[in-house]
Amino acid sequence: MPYKAAIFDLDGTLLNTITDLTWATNYALKHYHMPTYTVEDVKHMVGNGVAKLIRDAVPANTSEELYQKVLATFKEHYADHSLDTTAPYPGVTEAVDQLRAAGVKCAVVSNKPDFAIADLMNHFFPNKFDFALGQRDNLKRKPDAEPVLFALKQIGVSPNDAVYIGDSEVDIATARNSGMPCISVTWGFRDKEVLLAAGATACADTADEMTALILGHEV
Numbered sequence: 001m002p003y004k005a006a007i008f009d010l011d012g013t014l015l016n017t018i019t020d021l022t023w024a025t026n027y028a029l030k031h032y033h034m035p036t037y038t039v040e041d042v043k044h045m046v047g048n049g050v051a052k053l054i055r056d057a058v059p060a061n062t063s064e065e066l067y068q069k070v071l072a073t074f075k076e077h078y079a080d081h082s083l084d085t086t087a088p089y090p091g092v093t094e095a096v097d098q099l100r101a102a103g104v105k106c107a108v109v110s111n112k113p114d115f116a117i118a119d120l121m122n123h124f125f126p127n128k129f130d131f132a133l134g135q136r137d138n139l140k141r142k143p144d145a146e147p148v149l150f151a152l153k154q155i156g157v158s159p160n161d162a163v164y165i166g167d168s169e170v171d172i173a174t175a176r177n178s179g180m181p182c183i184s185v186t187w188g189f190r191d192k193e194v195l196l197a198a199g200a201t202a203c204a205d206t207a208d209e210m211t212a213l214i215l216g217h218e219v
Contacts, residue, residue: 002104002215005130005157007148007180009166010110011046012188014092015120017112018043019085024078025057028070034058043189047170049111049141050074075113082116088124089187091207096128098211107151108132111141111170130155143173148180163214169198183213 011017018039026036037045037057045056054071062070096106106129110117114134121132131154133139133147140146152162164175167188172195175182184200186192192203204210 002099002102003163004103004161005105005107005152005155005163006099006214007151007162007164008106008108009142009164009168009171009174010108010112010117010120012167012190013165013171013185014088014096014108015086015124016089016188017082017086017120018046018189020078020082021046021053023084024074024081025053027077028054028074029057031073032066032070034062034070046189047111047168049135050078050113075115079115082119083123086120086124089207093125093128095207095211096125099214100128102215104214105130105155105157107155109142109147109151109174110134143170143177145174145178148174148178165204165210165214167195169194172198172200183210185210 008014022037022039022042025042029036045053051071054074055067058067058070099106108129112134114136117132117134121129131151133151135141139150148164152159159179162180163183164171164178164180165183165185166174167185168190172182172184184195184203186195186203186205195203202213204213
């Protein structure tokens with residue numbers, strides 16, 4: 001029998017958001033005359049939310065006041081440009097349709113700010129997910145289990161009947177902390193070697209492989 005629910009990470013798992021994230025990061029940094037980064041650099045900096053991304057991006061001696069200004073500039077720019085180049089990875093939209101047709105509930109839990117989640121979900125996955133959650137002030141962020149368990153409660157599924165899907169070591173830790181198996185996708189922001197080193201036990205190289213693991217309950 002398939003899992004009753006699949007909980008997905010967003011960035012690097014369902015959507016390739018890295019170019020828009022890099023542009024927003026560099027826009028904010030340039031605005032305050034700070035060094036910028038390549039897309040490849042930012043790939044290794046994302047996964048723990050935008051506050052941590054900008055904290056890591058600004059120079060080490062940046063004051064708290066200036067850091068907050070850079071973060072605010074990033075959020076303002078990203079809110080207006082999150083759809084510029086972002087797109088679903090090949091096959092993921094069809095995979096979600098197949099899962100839903102098989103009776104699997106689907107949800108998103110992301111460390112991306114909650115304000116950015118609605119636009120992306122409505123644009124790319126209208127009416128395809130049972131619940132979507134971004135980072136909120138009243139909930140801890142991944143890899144803490146709290147947002148995943150909150151999402152599961154909203155869709156009425158126990159962690160024992162769900163699987164978590166993500167593309168990073170943060171996601172592997174999130175699944176472990178939530179008492180859930182994890183499928184690690186290899187098309188996102190981390191190399192397969194990084195995922196295996198972080199403890200990945202089931203890897204999917206394509207959306208079809210991911211779907212087969214979820215429906216086959218083989219993780």
